[in-house]
Amino acid sequence: MNASVPFRRMIGERAPRKEDARLLTGRGQYTDDVRMPGLLHCVFVRSPAARGRIVSLNLDAARALPGVQAIYTHEDLSVVPVQFMTYFFTPIASPISLLANGRVACVGDPVAMVIAESRAIAEDAAGLVELEIAEEDPVVTITDAQTGALVHPGTESNCTQEMGAAEIPEAVQAILDKAAHVVTQRIDHQRIAQSPMEARGCVASFDGAEELLIHISCQSPHFVARYVSTVLGVPQEAIRVIAKDVGGAFGLKNMPWREEMAVIVAAKLFKRPLKWIEDRFESLTASSHAREQEITLTAGFDAEGRLLAAHGDCSINNGAWPMGEDCNIAVHMFMWPAYKMPAYSFHTRGWYTNTMGLGGYRGPWALESLIRETLLDKAARQIGIDPIEIRRRNLVTAADQPMTTGFDLTVTDITPYECLEKLLANIDVPAFRKEQAEARKQGRYLGLGITTYIEPTAVAGIMTPLTGETAQIRIEPTGKVSAVLTTHSQGHGTATTMAQVIADRLGVAYEDVTVFEGDSSAGSYSPGAGGSRQGVIGGGASWRAAELLADKVKRIAAHLYNASAETIKIENGMIHIEGAPEMSRSLREVAEIAHGEPFRLPEGMETGLEAQYRYQPPPMTFTSAAHACFVEVDADTGFVKINRWISSEDCGTIINPGIVEGQIAGGLAQAIGQVLLEEMPYDGRGNPLAATFKDYLMPAYTDIPDFEYLHANTPSATIGGMRGVGEGGAIIGPPTLANAISDALAPFGELELALPLSPSRLLAAIEGAEKRETAA
Numbered sequence: 114m115n116a117s118v119p120f121r122r123m124i125g126e127r128a129p130r131k132e133d134a135r136l137l138t139g140r141g142q143y144t145d146d147v148r149m150p151g152l153l154h155c156v157f158v159r160s161p162a163a164r165g166r167i168v169s170l171n172l173d174a175a176r177a178l179p180g181v182q183a184i185y186t187h188e189d190l191s192v193v194p195v196q197f198m199t200y201f202f203t204p205i206a207s208p209i210s211l212l213a214n215g216r217v218a219c220v221g222d223p224v225a226m227v228i229a230e231s232r233a234i235a236e237d238a239a240g241l242v243e244l245e246i247a248e249e250d251p252v253v254t255i256t257d258a259q260t261g262a263l264v265h266p267g268t269e270s271n272c273t274q275e276m277g278a279a280e281i282p283e284a285v286q287a288i289l290d291k292a293a294h295v296v297t298q299r300i301d302h303q304r305i306a307q308s309p310m311e312a313r314g315c316v317a318s319f320d321g322a323e324e325l326l327i328h329i330s331c332q333s334p335h336f337v338a339r340y341v342s343t344v345l346g347v348p349q350e351a352i353r354v355i356a357k358d359v360g361g362a363f364g365l366k367n368m369p370w371r372e373e374m375a376v377i378v379a380a381k382l383f384k385r386p387l388k389w390i391e392d393r394f395e396s397l398t399a400s401s402h403a404r405e406q407e408i409t410l411t412a413g414f415d416a417e418g419r420l421l422a423a424h425g426d427c428s429i430n431n432g433a434w435p436m437g438e439d440c441n442i443a444v445h446m447f448m449w450p451a452y453k454m455p456a457y458s459f460h461t462r463g464w465y466t467n468t469m470g471l472g473g474y475r476g477p478w479a480l481e482s483l484i485r486e487t488l489l490d491k492a493a494r495q496i497g498i499d500p501i502e503i504r505r506r507n508l509v510t511a512a513d514q515p516m517t518t519g520f521d522l523t524v525t526d527i528t529p530y531e532c533l534e535k536l537l538a539n540i541d542v543p544a545f546r547k548e549q550a551e552a553r554k555q556g557r558y559l560g561l562g563i564t565t566y567i568e569p570t571a572v573a574g575i576m577t578p579l580t581g582e583t584a585q586i587r588i589e590p591t592g593k594v595s596a597v598l599t600t601h602s603q604g605h606g607t608a609t610t611m612a613q614v615i616a617d618r619l620g621v622a623y624e625d626v627t628v629f630e631g632d633s634s635a636g637s638y639s640p641g642a643g644g645s646r647q648g649v650i651g652g653g654a655s656w657r658a659a660e661l662l663a664d665k666v667k668r669i670a671a672h673l674y675n676a677s678a679e680t681i682k683i684e685n686g687m688i689h690i691e692g693a694p695e696m697s698r699s700l701r702e703v704a705e706i707a708h709g710e711p712f713r714l715p716e717g718m719e720t721g722l723e724a725q726y727r728y729q730p731p732p733m734t735f736t737s738a739a740h741a742c743f744v745e746v747d748a749d750t751g752f753v754k755i756n757r758w759i760s761s762e763d764c765g766t767i768i769n770p771g772i773v774e775g776q777i778a779g780g781l782a783q784a785i786g787q788v789l790l791e792e793m794p795y796d797g798r799g800n801p802l803a804a805t806f807k808d809y810l811m812p813a814y815t816d817i818p819d820f821e822y823l824h825a826n827t828p829s830a831t832i833g834g835m836r837g838v839g840e841g842g843a844i845i846g847p848p849t850l851a852n853a854i855s856d857a858l859a860p861f862g863e864l865e866l867a868l869p870l871s872p873s874r875l876l877a878a879i880e881g882a883e884k885r886e887t888a889a
Contacts, residue, residue: 123613123623124833127771130609131628132602142357144314145390147328152316153182155376155389156235158225158242159399160217163251163467163799164264167215167224171243175227178241180234185226185379187212193378195344199437200367200473202343202577206273206438207265207465211375217246218264218433219467220800221399226375228383232390251467251799255407255428258464264433265465273431273463274440281424285458288422292413294496298488300480300866304405304430304793305786306809307474309603311360312396315373318386323351325381329373332362333601333641334633336578340368341377354633362603363783364473365401367643370436397809398801401472402793405430406441410448410484418496418503422456423449427480429463434470439463443478446520448485451529451567451737452507457519467799473643475783476568476844486564486848487866490855494863500852501542504533504565524735528763528827529565533739535823536563536761540741552745553860559756560857562742562849570837571649571734579644581730583637584654586615586662587723590708592686592701594619594626596658599639600651601630605776605839607647610768611655614833618659620683621700637727645736645837648768653832654728662724669703669722672715734829736836738762740845744853748879751872753789753854755818763825765836773838774822780842781820786812787843788850792869 135141172184190211197205208214213224225242229235252261258271281289289295309330316328325347331337334354342349359366369377372389380387391400412423425448429441440463449457489507493500508530509516515525542561549559573579585597596615600607612626619626629635641647663683670688671678680691686700706713707722714720743757760777767773790810794802803809828834847868855864858875861882867874 123617124766124768126613126769128609128613128623128769130606130772131612132606132608136358143311143360144316144328144330147316147388149316149318149386152386152388153228153230154232154235155379155387156227156232156239157223157372158227158239158244160213160220160222160224160246162217162246162248163220163253165217165246165248167213167217168245168247169243170225172225174243175238175241178234178238180230181227181238182230183228183383184238185212185228187214189382190375190378193381194346195374195378198340198344200578201437207434208267209371209434211371211378219469221395221469223371223375226379228379228387253466253468253795253797253799255430255464255466258430258466264467271465273435273438273465275462276440276442277445277460278458279460282458285422285424285456288456289411289413289424292421293416294414294492295411296414296488296492296495297409297411298484298491299409300407300484300487301868302404302406302480302483303868304402305791306397306793306803307363307365307400307403307472308396308809308811309361309363309365312391312393313366313373313400314390315369315376316386316388317377317380319381319384323347325352325377327352327354327377329354329356329369330359331356331366331369332359332603332643333639334631335599335636335638336367336640337369338633339638344374352633355631356601357631359603362642363475364477364643367473368436370401371434393806394804397793398804399469401436402432402469403471403474404787405471406480408444408480408484410488412488412492414492414496418492418498418506420452420454420507423454424457425459425484427459427461430466430468430471431463432466432468432470436470436472439471441478441480444481446522447478447569448481450518450522450524451509451527451565453509453513468795469801475780476840479844479847482564482566482844483848483851486566487851487855490852491863494859501537501563508533508565524567526827526829527567527735528737528825529567529739532737532761532763532825533565535825536739536741536759539823540759545743556748558746558748558857558860560744560746560853560855562852562856563739564845564849564852565739566845568645568736568837568841568844569733570645570736571730571831572644572646573650573730573732575732578640580639581728582639582647582650582654583725583727584651584658585636585723585725586619586655586658588662588666588700588704590701590705592625592699592704594621596626596628596655597636598628598630598651598655599636599641600647601641603642605642605647606769606772607651610648610772611651613768614652614655615659618656619663621686625686645839645841649734649831649835649837650728650730652768652835653730654726656833657728658724658726661726662722665722665724666700666703668715668718669707670698673703673706673713728832730831734831734836736762736764736838736841738841738845740849742849742853744850744857746854746857746875751876751879753870753875755785755850757821758818759821759823761823761825762838762841763827763836764838765827765829766834767824767826768835770824776838777822777842778820780840780844781846782812782817783843784846785816785850787868788847789816789869789871
């Protein structure tokens with residue numbers, strides 16, 4: 114224990130991150146840092162064509178290159194059966210294989226795998242592979258998919274999934290027909306590339322017949338072990354997955370995909386450790402993409418601006434090899450729970466195209482906030498009321514709860530209305546409107562975007578892989594505390610937050626707690642990172658396990674010192690007995706007895722000083738928030754300057770405000786990239802047009818403002834009262850910024866929301882309005 118550090122309760126403290134000293138001094142352990150005796154390197158030969166039949170594949174010259182150990186094709190790897198599954202352990206519907214099986218369906222389709230003594234030799238050999246493809250006209254866009262050739266010959270349609278009604282139901286249409294105001298909003302959301310700092314990577318080694326060791330950049334070693342076991346049909350006990358540090362994941366690294374599984378299978382066949390590290394070109398063009406969606410939302414309002422009914426129509430470009438065919442029903446499910454919406458109908462579809470497949474991405478249902486919140490601002494302008502007032506009239510308040518939505522979601526403790534009011538108390542909207550009016554007289558265009566939303570977090574128990582989390586905590590004979598957790602950090606700081614919870618509930622110094630995670634051989638199964646769940650579920654598991662362990666310490670101390678357990682408390686690693694300060698003892702003394710002197714323990718008590726708890730939380734825990742963004746749009750250049758951004762988030766009990774704010778800021782940075790910069794366009798032949806960071810514009814630090822944070826702290830029904838926060842910034846950020854830009858450019862008419870809102874697009878909108886005014 115650390116007696117020199119004053120004891121303090123840790124939940125809610127801005128504790129310094131335990132991870133930072135190691136990571137900031139270059140001592141992180143990422144997948145590419147793994148070295149093994151006999152390790153060989155893999156490079157993939159990829160299709161340069163979006164669609165066609167493989168006519169020939171000549172490997173002779175590549176195989177002759179010194180240092181090349183093997184080159185595998187589909188026929189070689191197919192001797193090991195692999196049944197790809199989705200994240201939810203349902204079969205992938207497309208005819209996906211490790212390497213292309215006679216046909217290619219997108220640029221970047223892996224066709225062959227080169228194994229060589231070095232990465233450089235493997236790359237040189239890949240360049241010598243002669244690949245001939247009989248190209249066919251590709252299906253690139255959602256519109257193409259509806260009428261074009263089948264992306265996967267033999268399937269019935271390019272439509273991967275369809276839900277809802279193509280026609281607006283009569284009951285909803287009747288309400289819309291009678292509404293005082295009907296507003297329609299359409300958004301074309303561009304495709305984006307997932308761009309973690311650490312690209313994908315995998316090192317696989319088979320030891321013996323079936324003992325498989327995998328080092329992989331992933332979101333949960335336990336989930337990967339379960340996934341590999343399932344798709345290969347081998348016992349999970351034979352698989353150990355290690356992922357120490359991970360440089361970002363965002364949903365992309367939920368599960369091993371074609372390349373990682375190909376490396377694992379090849380290692381089994383070649384009987385040598387193999388490493389594949391994705392380069393940035395592959396990461397941009399051949400890793401699963403995200404977001405490409407089109408949506409139209411129509412809503413009817415009464416004369417006072419109250420919602421009456423709405424209908425949403427959404428289409429998703431799944432690409433050729435999605436990590437799970439999807440029509441994004443979640444967009445519709447979470448469209449209106451924060452608002453009083455009497456009637457909602459929807460139609461949603463997913464489509465195969467000859468582009469790279471879609472994967473999970475931070476807030477995959479985020480389109481609901483973007484279309485809803487931009488529609489509300491548009492409606493406010495059309496109706497002639499303030500965009501804040503239209504929200505006040507329609508948001509669900511505490512008095513409206515509990516409330517069950519049309520999707521059978523019950524909300525009992527959401528606080529979007531309260532978050533909005535807290536936000537408004539910290540900004541001066543009338544003063545801004547006055548400044549905005551004065552600025553417009555000077556040819557300057559200021560804008561304000563205000564949005565609200567709720568986010569489903571910590572989903573558990575209602576989908577196959579999303580279970581609870583487990584915490585195993587032990588007080589060592591030294592008095593130090595070790596915790597084995599099923600959480601996994603992608604930069605989340607889970608070693609810090611979980612240590613804070615344990616220190617607080619156990620009564621020991623934060624510095625005396627060490628958290629271990631990232632190894633499937635330790636701890637029980639859990640899905641780890643994903644869905645804003647770790648602080649809620651991992652935190653709840655740590656909370657209760659620490660309390661169970663504290664109870665055991667108190668029972669032992671009571672027995673040893675002939676006291677009542679109720680009179681004992683633990684602080685800073687010291688055991689104190691109420692009214693008898695002279696009997697205070699160190700936790701270490703009790704730990705030594707518990708581990709080594711069983712005859713001194715209460716009768717029947719097991720030896721050791723440890724506790725385990727698996728926390729199964731409520732099926733869904735909602736987070737609420739309101740955001741405000743102030744911008745200025747330069748009408749001569751189309752550039753957007755973000756002058757101020759303030760968030761009002763209700764994350765329930767906050768374990769560490771600094772880490773919560775980091776999560777919000779990270780999501781907002783991604784949101785700013787989505788709205789202003791990032792785009793993975795394809796040309797008509799299915800070629801990705803952004804292959805480097807010179808073409809794919811990631812936001813730089815100069816694009817990101819200093820954010821301001823307001824914390825509302827309404828405890829949830831979970832152990833500890835935490836709520837998730839990981840995806841919120843990426844969900845609410847886009848509509849907040851888009852609304853601010855639309856507000857700034859309101860004098861030029863309604864802004865067409867085709868993302869990204871690049872300078873050229875904004876200038877075109879401004880110039881188009883000026884031409885219309887001149888013509889009139």
